[in-house]
Amino acid sequence: MKLIFEKHKDGRRGFSYGSNCVLEAKPLPRKYCRAKAAILPSLSELDVVRHYTNLSRLNFSVDTNFYPLGSCTMKYNPKFTEKVASFEGFLQLHPLLPQLSGGGKLAQGSLEVLYETEKLLCEITAMSAFTMQPLAGAHGELTGVMLIAAYHKDKGSRRKYVIVPDSSHGTNPASAAIAGYQVKVIPTGPDGYMDLAEFKKELSDEVAAVMLTCPDTLGIFNPRIKEITDLAHKAGALMYYDGANLNAMLGKCRPGDIGFDVVHLNLHKTFATPHGGGGPGAGPVGVSEKLAEFLPISRVVKRSDGSYALDYNYHKSIGYIAPFYGNFGVILKAYAYMLILGKEGLTKAAEIAVLNANYCQAKLKDWYDLPFSKNCMHECVFSAARQVKYGVHAIDIAKYLIDKGFHPPTIYFPLIVSEALMIEPTETESKETIDAFIDTMIEIARLAKENPSLIKQAPLNMPVKRLDEVRAARDPDLSWKPKI
Amino acid sequence: MSFVPHTQEDIKQMLEAIGVSSIDELFRDIPLGLRAKSFNIPAGRPEFEVTQILHKLSLKNGIGLINFVGAGFYDHFIPAAVDAIAGRSEFYTAYTPYQPECSQGWLQAIYEYQTIICQLTGLDVSNASLYDGGTALFEAMMMAIRETGRNKIILDSGINLIYRTMLYTYTSNLSIEFVEIPVVHGQSSRKDLFKHLDNKTAAVIFQNPNFFGAVDDYSDAVNEVHKFGALAIASVYPVSLGLLKTPGEMGFDIATGEGQSLGIPLSFGGPYLGFMSAKNELVRQMPGRIVGLTVDSQGSRGFVLTLQTREQHIRRQRATSNICSNEALCALRAVVFVSLLGRDGLVELAEHNYQKAEFAKEQLLRLKSVEVKRSSATFNEFTVFLPCNADKVVERMIEKGFACGFPLGRFYKGMDNYLLVAVTEKRTKEEIIAFIDNLKKVL
Numbered sequence: 022m023k024l025i026f027e028k029h030k031d032g033r034r035g036f037s038y039g040s041n042c043v044l045e046a047k048p049l050p051r052k053y054c055r056a057k058a059a060i061l062p063s064l065s066e067l068d069v070v071r072h073y074t075n076l077s078r079l080n081f082s083v084d085t086n087f088y089p090l091g092s093c094t095m096k097y098n099p100k101f102t103e104k105v106a107s108f109e110g111f112l113q114l115h116p117l118l119p120q121l122s123g124g125g126k127l128a129q130g131s132l133e134v135l136y137e138t139e140k141l142l143c144e145i146t147a148m149s150a151f152t153m154q155p156l157a158g159a160h161g162e163l164t165g166v167m168l169i170a171a172y173h174k175d176k177g178s179r180r181k182y183v184i185v186p187d188s189s190h191g192t193n194p195a196s197a198a199i200a201g202y203q204v205k206v207i208p209t210g211p212d213g214y215m216d217l218a219e220f221k222k223e224l225s226d227e228v229a230a231v232m233l234t235c236p237d238t239l240g241i242f243n244p245r246i247k248e249i250t251d252l253a254h255k256a257g258a259l260m261y262y263d264g265a266n267l268n269a270m271l272g273k274c275r276p277g278d279i280g281f282d283v284v285h286l287n288l289h290k291t292f293a294t295p296h297g298g299g300g301p302g303a304g305p306v307g308v309s310e311k312l313a314e315f316l317p318i319s320r321v322v323k324r325s326d327g328s329y330a331l332d333y334n335y336h337k338s339i340g341y342i343a344p345f346y347g348n349f350g351v352i353l354k355a356y357a358y359m360l361i362l363g364k365e366g367l368t369k370a371a372e373i374a375v376l377n378a379n380y381c382q383a384k385l386k387d388w389y390d391l392p393f394s395k396n397c398m399h400e401c402v403f404s405a406a407r408q409v410k411y412g413v414h415a416i417d418i419a420k421y422l423i424d425k426g427f428h429p430p431t432i433y434f435p436l437i438v439s440e441a442l443m444i445e446p447t448e449t450e451s452k453e454t455i456d457a458f459i460d461t462m463i464e465i466a467r468l469a470k471e472n473p474s475l476i477k478q479a480p481l482n483m484p485v486k487r488l489d490e491v492r493a494a495r496d497p498d499l500s501w502k503p504k505i
Numbered sequence: 506m507s508f509v510p511h512t513q514e515d516i517k518q519m520l521e522a523i524g525v526s527s528i529d530e531l532f533r534d535i536p537l538g539l540r541a542k543s544f545n546i547p548a549g550r551p552e553f554e555v556t557q558i559l560h561k562l563s564l565k566n567g568i569g570l571i572n573f574v575g576a577g578f579y580d581h582f583i584p585a586a587v588d589a590i591a592g593r594s595e596f597y598t599a600y601t602p603y604q605p606e607c608s609q610g611w612l613q614a615i616y617e618y619q620t621i622i623c624q625l626t627g628l629d630v631s632n633a634s635l636y637d638g639g640t641a642l643f644e645a646m647m648m649a650i651r652e653t654g655r656n657k658i659i660l661d662s663g664i665n666l667i668y669r670t671m672l673y674t675y676t677s678n679l680s681i682e683f684v685e686i687p688v689v690h691g692q693s694s695r696k697d698l699f700k701h702l703d704n705k706t707a708a709v710i711f712q713n714p715n716f717f718g719a720v721d722d723y724s725d726a727v728n729e730v731h732k733f734g735a736l737a738i739a740s741v742y743p744v745s746l747g748l749l750k751t752p753g754e755m756g757f758d759i760a761t762g763e764g765q766s767l768g769i770p771l772s773f774g775g776p777y778l779g780f781m782s783a784k785n786e787l788v789r790q791m792p793g794r795i796v797g798l799t800v801d802s803q804g805s806r807g808f809v810l811t812l813q814t815r816e817q818h819i820r821r822q823r824a825t826s827n828i829c830s831n832e833a834l835c836a837l838r839a840v841v842f843v844s845l846l847g848r849d850g851l852v853e854l855a856e857h858n859y860q861k862a863e864f865a866k867e868q869l870l871r872l873k874s875v876e877v878k879r880s881s882a883t884f885n886e887f888t889v890f891l892p893c894n895a896d897k898v899v900e901r902m903i904e905k906g907f908a909c910g911f912p913l914g915r916f917y918k919g920m921d922n923y924l925l926v927a928v929t930e931k932r933t934k935e936e937i938i939a940f941i942d943n944l945k946k947v948l
Contacts, residue, residue: 022609022613024613024616024617024620025617025840025844026617026620029847033847034847034849034850035584035586035844035845035846035847035850036584036586036845036846036847036850037850037853038850038853038854038857038930041856041857041860041861041930042933042934043860043861043863043864043934043937044864044867045860046859046860046863046864046867047863049720049748049749049859049882049884050882052722052750053720053721053722053749053750053882054748054749054750055627055746055748055749055750055751055754056750056754057627057754058848058852059621059624059625059746059747059848059851060624060848061621061624061843061844061846061847061848061851062844062847062848063847063848063849063850064844064845064847066584066586066845069586069590069841069844069845070586070589070590072844073590073593073614073837073841074590074593075610076609076610076611076613076614077590077593077595077596077610078595078610079608079609079610079613080595080596080599080602080607080608080609080610080611081599081604081607081608082594082595082596082597082598082599083594083598083599084594084595084598085594085595085598086607088599088600090600090603093600095598095600096508097508098594098597098598099508101552101555101556103592104556105555105556105559105560107588108559108560108563109563109568110562110563110564110565110566110568111563111566111772111773112770112771112772113568113580113770113771114566114568114771114772114773115572115574115578115580115771115773115908116578116771116773116774116775117574117576117578117911118567118570118574118908120915121574121896121899121900121903121908121911121912122896122897122899122900122903122912123899123900123901123903123904124899124903124908126567127566127567127568127570127903128566128567128773129565129566130561130562130563130564130565130566131562131566131773133562133565134559134562141546144543144544144545144546145544145546147541147542147543156636156637156640156775156776156832157636157828157829157830157831158829158830159817159827159828159829159830160636160640162827163675163827167674167675167677167678170677170678171677174678190818190829191816191817191818191819191820191821191824191829192817192818192827192829194817194821194822195817195820195821195822195824195826195827196827197822198822198823198824198827199647199826199827200678201678201679202678204821204822241534242534242535243534244534244535244536246539247536247538247539272541272544272546273532273535273540273541274535274539274540274541275541275542275544278539278540278541278542279539289830293508295594295597295598295834296597296598296599296600296601296830297596297597297599297832297833297834297835298596298597298599298600298601298602298611298614298833298834298837299600299601299602299611299633299634299794299830299831299832299833299834300634300636300776300830300831300832300833300834300835301636301775301776301830301832301834301835302830317674339674339677340670340671340673340674340677341639341667341670341671341674342671342674342675343636343637343639343640343671343774343775344577344578344637344638344639344667344668344671344763344774344775344777345773345774345775346773346774346775347774347775348775348776349772349773349774349775349776350770350772350773350775350776351775351776353559356559357555357559359546360547360549360550360555360558360559361506361549361550361551361552361555362506362507362508362549363546363547363548363549363550364544364545364546364547364548364549365507365548365549366506366507366549367507367544367546368544369507369509370507370508370509372528372531373507373509373511373516375528375531375532376511376516376519376520376523376528376531377519379519379523379525379531380519380522380523382523383522383523383524384522395534396531396533396534398531398534419604420604420606423604423606423607428604428607429604431603434818448507448508448509449508449509449510450510451510451511451515452510452511452515452518452519480606480607483606483607483609484606484609485605485606485609485801485805485807486606486801486802486803486805487606487801487802488605488606488799488800488801488807488808488809489799489800489801489802490605490799490809490811492799492800493797493798493799493809493811494797494811494812494813494814497630497788497795497797497811497812498797498798498799499616499619499630499631499788499795499796499797499798499811500616500619500620500623500629500630500631501616501617501620
């Protein structure tokens with residue numbers, strides 16, 4: 022498709038502000054003005070709408086395709102949450118209003134949403150308090166590690182390491198490093214669990230925290246998790262829970278009960294807010310009681326008269342990690358989702374998510390290698406190692422799935438599984454959809470043996486064939502350039 | 506309601522295929538002692554009840570106020586077409602375009618977004634977006650620290666205090682030396698800048714227009730900064746770039762900012778849009794996703810995520826940043842917004858903001874008791890000196906239906922009587938006059 026810039030025509034307008042109704046003031050002095058106007062496309066409103074509508078049709082999305090992208094929890098995003106988030110009272114509210122004298126009473130609705138969401142998340146995770154500020158999961162991780170740093174500093178303890186298993190999300194070590202820690206990586210043992218002997222070896226009074234995903238990125242719940250948290254606590258380290266996989270745990274198991282001190286959640290995963298093509302998400306962070314005083318300010322409090330207010334009076338707070346109160350629009354949708362599902366709905370979500378993943382695992386395990394043959398939770402991780410013998414790699418399988426109308430699973434992650442295919446069906450997908458996916462996966466396994474070139478050519482039915490990523494990186498073309 | 510499609514029969518068949526007798530059995534790896542000790546969540550409710558509860562809550566927010574509060578976050582008009590496109594679920598229910606062949610719509614839209622950010626800021630390369638203006642500024646600062654191998658940062662105190670506080674928070678566990686240079690008569694003090702600028706300086710950061718609304722040409726300062734081998738970073742307000750000299754024209758190395766003004770609702774502080782652009786040579790230091798143009802196996806044009814070796818999923822603790830998700834849907838709003846306005850519309854928008862703010866200034870001058878600070882040119886926001894505490898005035902004006910501005914005493918010592926007033930294109934002549942009439946009454 023042409024770029025929007027290639028559809029430009031001088032003189033066209035898609036929007037007009039009309040006359041400005043005030044007297045012309047003397048113009049801004051030239052030295053402050055741009056010499057060259059921005060080269061932007063000029064089109065009619067229809068041109069713009071048609072362009073982006075047609076672009077939208079080139080995407081796979083949850084609403085159009087099965088999207089079992091492991092670790093991303095691509096569940097259905099209920100439509101009513103979009104409607105709720107579009108209520109003018111929420112949409113138009115200026116974030117500084119409650120910070121003005123007399124403005125707080127005009128922000129009570131939004132403050133209540135924040136307060137009540139925090140309360141629900143505390144109960145879901147068994148944490149004492151939450152900050153709703155982090156703007157994404159990785160942002161929550163960074164916030165969590167900063168809270169851990171503040172805690173140790175306050176105790177006068179200088180610790181310089183954060184431990185992560187080699188199966189962790191890349192964001193864990195990256196967040197720890199940005200917060201100023203050195204990262205120690207623990208290998209995964211042959212049983213699929215973090216190697217406990219190696220872990221004990223690395224644990225010391227210089228370790229600030231251990232960051233774990235539970236269930237882990239292989240989709241497995243480690244039954245010895247309590248032993249790990251106990252060992253860490255004994256060494257004075259804090260336990261960090263990467264909540265990317267919380268969907269499997271809703272109503273079943275709570276990080277706080279296991280001994281985790283800090284938790285980040287991905288509202289766009291577990292609580293069904295749209296992923297927006299890469300964001301916005303929201304990554305609230307919950308903490309146990311001993312860490313609550315370090316949470317970012319402001320915090321929302323409920324006064325004795327039942328009204329809500331912003332409280333800045335926490336002198337040990339780490340400060341501001343976002344300009345305001347988090348991605349409010351996203352938090353609101355997650356709140357609406359929790360209200361409609363309630364206790365039974367949330368528990369059922371976890372149960373069916375786990376059922377769907379185990380069903381995929383059971384149906385495909387004869388066709389693909391299962392590196393760690395265990396009962397899985399919300400996702401299962403296969404390896405395409407068997408198919409590689411015929412020259413078919415995980416990426417080829419992904420491209421063939423695209424041709425068949427399925428968004429591929431996450432591939433090549435976790436890094437500890439060669440040719441990984443990480444499948445997370447989520448609870449909102451029906452047996453029929455999953456069966457169709459399974460049939461296609463089996464077809465691929467057969468074709469890999471019989472006619473591998475057919476898979477390696479894929480995709481053939483999409484607007485573009487396989488794209489040259491090496492060329493894109495070698496000679497980056499990152500924006501359209503006007504012809505002069 | 507759980508949006509689960511499974512019938513009892515489905516569940517039975519699936520359990521059989523798995524070879525277990527109950528769903529409970531699937532959770533057997535969780536030791537009984539680690540099961541949830543409680544789960545006191547209210548029972549679910551039907552859609553119409555939840556919708557009603559939240560509608561009532563939305564009405565508890567007072568949004569009838571006529572808004573003159575900006576302070577970095579502005580009440581701009583959003584054309585309905587922006588909502589229509591951002592409301593297409595083929596966009597909003599997709600995720601990061603890891604698989605380019607089934608994500609060309611998103612990838613092309615982001616490539617177009619990157620282009621408009623480059624055009625607005627006058628710089629070479631843009632990423633696919635960041636969380637907000639504050640985190641974008643932090644990321645820019647870290648780019649400069651990595652690029653120069655130095656750790657001293659000079660901050661103009663005209664940068665929004667919210668952003669400065671964020672920079673301090675993020676670096677509290679790192680060894681970074683900060684120096685703040687004062688704003689004198691509305692503008693960043695060159696004398697203080699030159700005093701502190703040295704060979705240890707990684708970056709100097711300015712904001713244009715600054716928090717007091719003043720616009721400046723930083724070319725001279727940027728030139729000095731470069732003589733010391735440091736980078737110059739600008740935090741900018743994109744709507745103002747319809748008129749104002751661009752970061753690129755002033756020689757800045759990196760530009761960041763809050764993109765909320767480009768078609769994104771105020772929404773009580775988020776989701777917003779952090780944008781970032783930089784000179785070509787800094788592209789491998791950039792954080793976040795970047796979309797690039799390439800060709801497919803038949804030679805046709807297509808788009809992919811590129812330069813991924815910078816990123817956490819590959820580089821882990823050595824990545825340029827920990828960013829995974831960004832604010833793509835807000836970036837989409839921005840590119841649709843700017844495309845609707847086009848070349849002339851963006852200039853018109855900036856002109857209207859400037860003209861209306863100038864009109865408000867003229868009208869305010871008629872009030873004997875206030876003083877409009879006119880030592881420097883402004884864009885759509887300016888500082889007013891009141892005869893009494895601005896906090897009090899703000900409170901009385903709220904009673905009268907106006908969010909009349911931001912009291913600067915909240916952020917700056919000794920400025921209790923100063924009010925920061927923003928006037929966007931949405932404010933009509935009548936609203937501006939009514940605002941001033943009411944201000945007169947409460948003073």
